[in-house]
Amino acid sequence: MAKLKVAVLGATGTVGQRFIQLLEGHPWFEVGALTGSERSAGRTYAESSRWVLDTPIPAAVRDMRIMPEDANLDTPLVFSALPSKTAGGIEARLAAAGHVVCSNASDHRMADDVPLLIPEVNPDHLDLIAIQRKNRGWSGAIVTNPNCTSTPPTMLLRPLIDAFGVNKLLLVSMQALSGAGYPGVPSYDSTENVVPYIGGEESKVELEPQKMLGTLRDGRVESATFTTSAHCNRVPVLEGHLICLSIGFTRRPHLDDLMAALSGFRALPQEMKLPSAPAQPIVLRDEPDRPQPRRDRMIGNGMATVIGRVRECPLLDYKLVALGHNTIRGAAGGSLLNAELMYAQGMLS
């Protein structure tokens, strides 16, 4: 069967590069168009991208010409790696023109009629698309994935909320350099240092999980009601956001039940065997000093949430450490899994 052609918007940036890397050899999709900034448009991908990943540029993309960001595309599915603010208008135009846009940008994430989606967490939120189309008169749609730092706690909380109820979440992130894009963080700032601030990050992490873990009722999402506090830090790690979490429960579980709920979690993408779905969404390491970003970020091909050190918290109920690959599951891979879910459900034909 012919693969579905897809476009990648903002293809030369770091998230764009991850889309291209992850789409290489994909069983369902293949890259049919690339867009870039004015500076890149008209040049080949190899010429215009400062490729920074550690695998080579896929041969099929190397000589593809970059189209301008306002180009008309003929691919039904579009992945957006555009930067915030630029993304909003371009994505809306393409959705109006009939494209399904799976976007990693933050611009539309919190809109009432836009799904903010993790397929293991809230696949039913895709029902918002019908509302979105009605509201906006679009034939296409916009579906977003969350911020890279929102992903691991949201994934974890799904089985915990279902089994025990959660009312409090305190998290402190130690985020990788790649989260800032390229050129991103100057080496003169990151070397032998930690920067205890990432602009705009904490408010995203305090809002997005509530939306995803909220309940879709009468065409709108009622946010989950647990309280979140986030501290976000940048550490000298290339990929992989490590997060310390303390969690307060509605019904405090036994430790064994908590661990079982986490490591036993399976969801729709696993059932449907979506190509990018990890076998286990949540992988529990039992060594005392894991997960570690460098050693564990590629578990489940960068699509799993890896956890460890689950233990009692003197202040809330339990505490643990979680790790997610920020540019795979936390960005391009998250968008890709969203598209796979829609494709498997017949929403892309």
Place this chain on the structure above:
Amino acid sequence: MAKLKVAVLGATGTVGQRFIQLLEGHPWFEVGALTGSERSAGRTYAESSRWVLDTPIPAAVRDMRIMPEDANLDTPLVFSALPSKTAGGIEARLAAAGHVVCSNASDHRMADDVPLLIPEVNPDHLDLIAIQRKNRGWSGAIVTNPNCTSTPPTMLLRPLIDAFGVNKLLLVSMQALSGAGYPGVPSYDSTENVVPYIGGEESKVELEPQKMLGTLRDGRVESATFTTSAHCNRVPVLEGHLICLSIGFTRRPHLDDLMAALSGFRALPQEMKLPSAPAQPIVLRDEPDRPQPRRDRMIGNGMATVIGRVRECPLLDYKLVALGHNTIRGAAGGSLLNAELMYAQGMLS
């Protein structure tokens, strides 16, 4: 006036090196004896220490001979940089023999009759020495300083407890490599990585502040009653422990009052102008992305607690970031300030 001769136990390790560095040119004390392990004993300091600091070995110490750890010393004041477990017995023997031992080791810290001291926080706990001497029949004494990660939160909490009362503390540390001593953390573990575990650290940080912030009454310390939860991580930074804190108050202050209480804090060491006391025990940075370990750890010559990002916490009342130099204020410098306080109060003559 002649300077007081002091000994440094465990002089060749990293904390020992810091003692020697900080004692160079000290106005009141001078190094009179050094002890080391069997391997080192009998050799000169320059021969036996693998000196790792970025300033040269002080000339006065370079050719001093290392004495064995069971040597009899003739210095009234002894600084102990011995490793835990080794420290306990040796320090007790010296205290029994009439020495005042200012120790960085953890062995005696939590003993009921041993002061665990930060001069800005609980100088009155030195009154425990009388009890200690009585209990143990010693003519000397042991005085300890806290774990490097306990120091910044304890310093911060002093003015906050006094002004507003504190009942909850959640902290996540990002700790420097030097905290593990030398050779310490293998570079193959630390490079481009974070290790979310430091053996024994979290329990220390959950207990020591309570003792220091406790009340001395009828010859014993009643621990402070706030609840603490600590997550401890190792990050690829050389010196300086960065700590994210969320704090719950008995009487929630206004943000301005909170900041004023922190940056206005002055205590006995500042009044007495002890040589190693920083002008301000707590320094508030107002840039959005500070403190940073590499850039701010030397504020107050490594003796200040540097804080920033004081803001509301959705879960507890306020959150902020704190930084302390782990091998200066958090180890050798902390011990040294303890000794200065005792000297200034006439307890060392």
Place this chain on the structure above:
Amino acid sequence: MAKLKVAVLGATGTVGQRFIQLLEGHPWFEVGALTGSERSAGRTYAESSRWVLDTPIPAAVRDMRIMPEDANLDTPLVFSALPSKTAGGIEARLAAAGHVVCSNASDHRMADDVPLLIPEVNPDHLDLIAIQRKNRGWSGAIVTNPNCTSTPPTMLLRPLIDAFGVNKLLLVSMQALSGAGYPGVPSYDSTENVVPYIGGEESKVELEPQKMLGTLRDGRVESATFTTSAHCNRVPVLEGHLICLSIGFTRRPHLDDLMAALSGFRALPQEMKLPSAPAQPIVLRDEPDRPQPRRDRMIGNGMATVIGRVRECPLLDYKLVALGHNTIRGAAGGSLLNAELMYAQGMLS
């Protein structure tokens, strides 16, 4: 066909771990025995090894018991990841007992009757085995691979000597941390630093290439006669030794011919399609700023020598940059390819 059982000596160290990683799924060989130090012997591999690689311990090895280093083995082929000095006697005992020992240790490398082998460079040196057996009365044999830093220049020089003659070589290495084993370099030394010294390294790099590039004549190797000078440095990189080289030729080639000789080089392992042989032993990158250790070390699965920046040298004739993966081709992978060559030539049955 049943796979050949192999033993790994010193299986718990970093080179031992690489052997085990590279042998997972090998088409010809499978791990049949592991040895380790006294401390490890009797325990399972998972219990006794502090596994540091970023892929999991192979399931087939996880529960295998470690044998003591003086155990009798029943595997015809033995890989030695023993440390220098320990290796010599153990390897000789096993060779005497009929085992073929492919060793990464330096102890026997420079012995007249021991092949120091890179299959692309000097496969004919395997003829030394007959001499070795005669000299020593052994039924087995010892075959060694070179030091990790010797490998890339030796690989490069093979086609250059053959085509143009080489008489001078100056090289400066920037070597990865993993080259020092585990725990190896303390993070307190490597962080934000370069150490311009690696004990014993420069003399190895100044001698080993001459032996490998020498001519086997009348049962002995006449060393190649070019002059080498090496400066060796340790840089904060995990894997991959980067080497700057200036080369003087007997017959100075045109730049194009030089580049063609390098990138066109193919040898016996490529012809024989040995399982671990890279398609191209020498891969030429044409970007101005490559090769880079982190981005290029895995080219050819870590078995290629990657080069770039081939240009005129004002002092000698040409200069260039070369990169080799130090724990794959430069250690375990090099030994493994040696064994594959011997197996394919019927020397292991």
Place this chain on the structure above:
Amino acid sequence: MAKLKVAVLGATGTVGQRFIQLLEGHPWFEVGALTGSERSAGRTYAESSRWVLDTPIPAAVRDMRIMPEDANLDTPLVFSALPSKTAGGIEARLAAAGHVVCSNASDHRMADDVPLLIPEVNPDHLDLIAIQRKNRGWSGAIVTNPNCTSTPPTMLLRPLIDAFGVNKLLLVSMQALSGAGYPGVPSYDSTENVVPYIGGEESKVELEPQKMLGTLRDGRVESATFTTSAHCNRVPVLEGHLICLSIGFTRRPHLDDLMAALSGFRALPQEMKLPSAPAQPIVLRDEPDRPQPRRDRMIGNGMATVIGRVRECPLLDYKLVALGHNTIRGAAGGSLLNAELMYAQGMLS
């Protein structure tokens, strides 16, 4: 005596910041004017500079207003931290207007009538100023300091050429991140990596030493005639360029004589006790693994060339390792010492 007011051009960049840091408390000079790009002009220094150094902004400069780059200045002495290409025209205009411009920029370095100056190496080249003034009709002058990587080998070669003659120099640099300015090298490129390329660097290092070590005769500099080959690399170090050198001599010295010539070197700045001159221009470390950038770059307050590992080279005569602080002696500090020499010789009044 009143201090001489000086201007700093390009004051907000990293080299500009170093000028301001080094001028704090200078006995002869004080900052009287600052210039910056259009974006900065009119704002205070604290507002417009992204201060990256680890000491605070000097109080005297904090609230000074930045002037535009084409402003008329009333300071006789001007330090230029302007980027290449921008620098040329601005510096020429100021020199024409009567200012003495001590420039760190490369634009005028190789002009026949412009001194490229290291006070220990070629103080007599200041005689070019008379020629420069005559040629160009200027009442002021431009004096330049070399590239940061040219400085250590040039310093070393001064006593060696004088004593033994030098005819060959091969050097491989491992350069610090700060050499690329700010934001400079992206952390995503530098982390756990080496980049074997720095645009334009090698040709500077192959030409500048020859000019500085050349002979001024009949109003022009005859370049020194030794042959140089340079390989330049970027390593993950903050400050301090480490350089491996192999040197060929006209008259091969004994090793002892070589070491004596290096460590015994003293020159005009030491005689004249210029404020920024290090007591010893060349400091020889005798530990086997020194100099190291992080530990040794501040020797002589960052103004010394630190060397070690002096030993025979199988290819040329001797090899050694040298270290220079790239943003102190290799940039702002080099310019400052040039100005001090001119001031002390009455050329700035």
